[in-house]
Amino acid sequence: MINEQKVRELVGQLKDPFLHKMLAETGGITQVSIKEEKKHVSVKVAIAKVNTAEQMALQTQVVEILKQAGAESVGIRFEELSKETLEQFRGKATESEAQDLLSPLNDVEFISIASGKGGVGKSTVSVNLAVALARLGKKVGLIDADIYGFSVPDMMGVTELPIIRNDRIIPVERLGVKVISMGFFVEDNAPVVWRGPMLGKALDQFFRDVEWGDLDFLFLDLPPGTGDVALDIHQMIPTSKEIVVTTPHPTAAFVAARAGAMALQTDHALLGVIENMSWFESKATGEREFVFGQGGGVKLAEELRTELLGQIPLGQPDWNEEDFAPSVYAVDHPIGQIYMDIAKNIVKKTVK
Numbered sequence: 001m002i003n004e005q006k007v008r009e010l011v012g013q014l015k016d017p018f019l020h021k022m023l024a025e026t027g028g029i030t031q032v033s034i035k036e037e038k039k040h041v042s043v044k045v046a047i048a049k050v051n052t053a054e055q056m057a058l059q060t061q062v063v064e065i066l067k068q069a070g071a072e073s074v075g076i077r078f079e080e081l082s083k084e085t086l087e088q089f090r091g092k093a094t095e096s097e098a099q100d101l102l103s104p105l106n107d108v109e110f111i112s113i114a115s116g117k118g119g120v121g122k123s124t125v126s127v128n129l130a131v132a133l134a135r136l137g138k139k140v141g142l143i144d145a146d147i148y149g150f151s152v153p154d155m156m157g158v159t160e161l162p163i164i165r166n167d168r169i170i171p172v173e174r175l176g177v178k179v180i181s182m183g184f185f186v187e188d189n190a191p192v193v194w195r196g197p198m199l200g201k202a203l204d205q206f207f208r209d210v211e212w213g214d215l216d217f218l219f220l221d222l223p224p225g226t227g228d229v230a231l232d233i234h235q236m237i238p239t240s241k242e243i244v245v246t247t248p249h250p251t252a253a254f255v256a257a258r259a260g261a262m263a264l265q266t267d268h269a270l271l272g273v274i275e276n277m278s279w280f281e282s283k284a285t286g287e288r289e290f291v292f293g294q295g296g297g298v299k300l301a302e303e304l305r306t307e308l309l310g311q312i313p314l315g316q317p318d319w320n321e322e323d324f325a326p327s328v329y330a331v332d333h334p335i336g337q338i339y340m341d342i343a344k345n346i347v348k349k350t351v352k
């Protein structure tokens with residue numbers, strides 16, 4: 001039976017990745033709560049530096065150790081240790097440990113894109129939002145963590161593979177966005193059965209071993225659905241702001257609500273809802289046809305107590321040969337404009 005004492009004992013043995021001291025020693029476990037009937041454990045952990053690759057590695061360890069001890073799901077929030085505690089320990093830090101504190105993913109805004117089921121346009125939205133933020137002059141990265149699909153490289157017209165320099169993976173840059181995909185690391189783009197530890201290792205690499213450089217936003221295209229893989233990934237990625245994509249049919253919104261609930265349960269914040277395939281507009285008459293129903297986005301946003309960030313109609317991107325990215329809408333395309341509006345709202349909502 002897992003209880004608070006057990007949680008403190010187990011997590012307390014793990015080390016603050018910067019101070020290299022056990023969390024029990026640094027006073028790094030600041031809160032523990034357990035929902036007995038659901039076996040959901042929430043822990044608040046204080047470490048020297050938050051939103052880093054090191055935090056992400058520690059997060060994976062905490063989830064693993066608590067799951068082994070019988071927790072069914074784990075929620076983790078990170079905060080920074082107080083100045084006094086830091087000074088007390090940092091005085092003893094070596095030069096290389098001080099280097100850790102300059103970890104390049106500090107202060108990056110992680111934005112994950114989720115959906116209740118496949119095929120609703122989650123990858124299309126991820127790609128176009130990332131490009132729209134780059135068009136606004138932001139420094140943007142995109143991780144294709146949809147392990148069932150690997151669709152991002154094709155959608156953006158990426159044909160090359162990342163190169164490795166000094167043991168670091170250099171992401172492929174396309175339309176101002178630095179891209180890394182699970183698909184780059186499997187043969188022939190074949191689907192893979194990713195098991196927990198392997199998946200964790202692959203994701204960990206994307207944060208730790210990729211030379212992201214200086215980023216404002218790092219997007220994560222998550223696998224669709226609310227099954228085990230989606231849950232694992234939610235637990236393995238750093239704390240992020242999440243966008244849930246749905247189609248307008250009310251039953252689609254119902255499934256998407258579960259994705260939103262999963263985000264909250266795993267301690268990610270909701271940034272809002274995007275409704276995709278909202279209508280088809282006739283070029284000749286301007287009349288709108290609600291091919292996939294109506295109202296799903298509004299309903300979902302209400303249910304999740306968040307904002308409807310935008311509605312995206314059906315429409316094909318117009319691309320030209322030189323800049324071939326099949327799923328990216330041009331900046332002057334009406335749908336490209338909608339993505340720009342959503343991107344501006346994201347900037348406002350995240351103060352980046």
Ligand SMILES: Nc1ncnc2c1ncn2[C@@H]1O[C@H](COP(=O)(O)OP(=O)(O)OP(=O)(O)O)[C@@H](O)[C@H]1O
Nearest residue numbers: 118119120121122123124149224277312313314315
């Ligand atoms: N607004 C839209 N208008 C027209 N086609 C769209 C629109 N949004 C997405 N599509 C198309 O729908 C298909 C599914 O989109 P996408 O792959 O982005 O969905 P997904 O939710 O990421 O699916 P999965 O998670 O299963 O990979 C793609 O062929 C995409 O080009």
